[in-house]
Amino acid sequence: MxxxxxxxxxxxxxxxxxxxxxxxxxxxxxxxxxxxxxxxxxxxxxxxxxxxxxxxxxxxxxxxxxxxxxxxxxxxxxxxxxxxxxxxxxxxxxxxxxxxxxxxxxxxxxxxxxxxxxxxxxxxxxxxxxxxxxxxxxxxxxxxxxxxxxxxxxxxxxxxxxxxxxxxxxxxxxxxxxxxxxxxxxxxxxxxxYNPTALPAPARTAQVDGYEVTLAGGLKPGKSGELRLSVAKNGRPVTNLQPYLGAYGHLVALRSGDLAYLHVHPHGEPGDGATKPGPEVSFSATAPSPGTYRLFLDFQHDGKVRTAAFTVRAGQGDAAGSTAAPADRREEEKAPGHGH
Structure with a gap:
């Protein structure tokens, strides 16, 4: 996560x-x-x-x-x-x-x-x-x-x-x-x-624990869209992602306002002879409506699962992601890893 x-x-x-x-x-x-x-x-x-x-x-x-x-x-x-x-x-x-x-x-x-x-x-x-x-x-x-x-x-x-x-x-x-x-x-x-926090604005990259994840593609209301996430560390593409939950990445999408849960499906799987272990992990997703969504990509590298978060607006052009908020980074430094 x-x-x-x-x-x-x-x-x-x-x-x-x-x-x-x-x-x-x-x-x-x-x-x-x-x-x-x-x-x-x-x-x-x-x-x-x-x-x-x-x-x-x-x-x-x-x-x-x-x-x-x-x-x-x-x-x-x-x-x-x-x-x-x-x-x-x-x-x-x-x-x-x-x-x-x-x-x-x-x-x-x-x-x-x-x-x-x-x-x-x-x-x-x-x-x-x-x-x-x-x-x-x-x-x-x-x-x-x-x-x-x-x-x-x-x-x-x-x-x-x-x-x-x-x-x-x-x-x-x-x-x-x-x-x-x-x-x-x-x-x-x-x-x-209670300390209210505003939803981060859309951006195309997220920084997490020394990694930079770039998001391309978009969410389309009522239509399947492709989301492509590319992982890099220290400016170099990560080409040895480790399998996590049967894929090289696990993506959850939640709609802002009511937290509707979108089911997102990865393309390919480790060991299928075609899916590479990075740097890009791709998914298909369909937004049930226009609006703002938050994407959470979990990926595993060097034995630890990390989470990159993005803000996306469906029905308003290509997807864009947000950099991780400071609270995210502080928690990442303290958290021992990931849990499902």
Missing amino acids: NTGLKITAFAGAVAATFGAAYGVGTAVGPTGADQRPAAQAPHEQDPAGGGGHEAADDRAAGEGAAGKGAASEGAAPAAGGLQISEGGYTLALDTPRVAAGERTRLSFSVLDGNGRKVTAYQREHEKELHFIVASRDLTVYRHLHPTRAADGTWNTTADLPAAGGYRAFADFKPAKKGAEALTLGADLAVSGT
């Missing part, structure tokens, strides 16, 4: 399957257990793991997209992660609130239509389930690697550096015959002093 204002308004709603979902206020001071935007971070290694707003136009662009799957002919594709329940399955967070700046355990499960914990999954990209946590302002991002207990409970740990509202995503495919791949999302509140 990276100013003190106080929150004065907060909305809480009881979720059907776990504690509470939280909204973020917009004023000054320490947040409670349910406020949001935070500062961004990298991909982080989970020691207990198995294996790591914009304006109203963006918000409006996201309204109405729900669930996952192919769209009908001529319609924009649906986005994932906007629903806590879909297809007879529900994401249940046992820990819907945590404290900022402390490594804390996150526990959750996936429930079937009878309220039972799911214990059998199909492995996709080398994992049974992919777990992502991102702040509502898209400046903190964690790609974690939870482990599953025999009873179906998933556990992982994370250090979320900034207070505010977050969204947790579970991307999985049940082993049940005929089940479809799903991305479910649930709100997570991080308590502490």
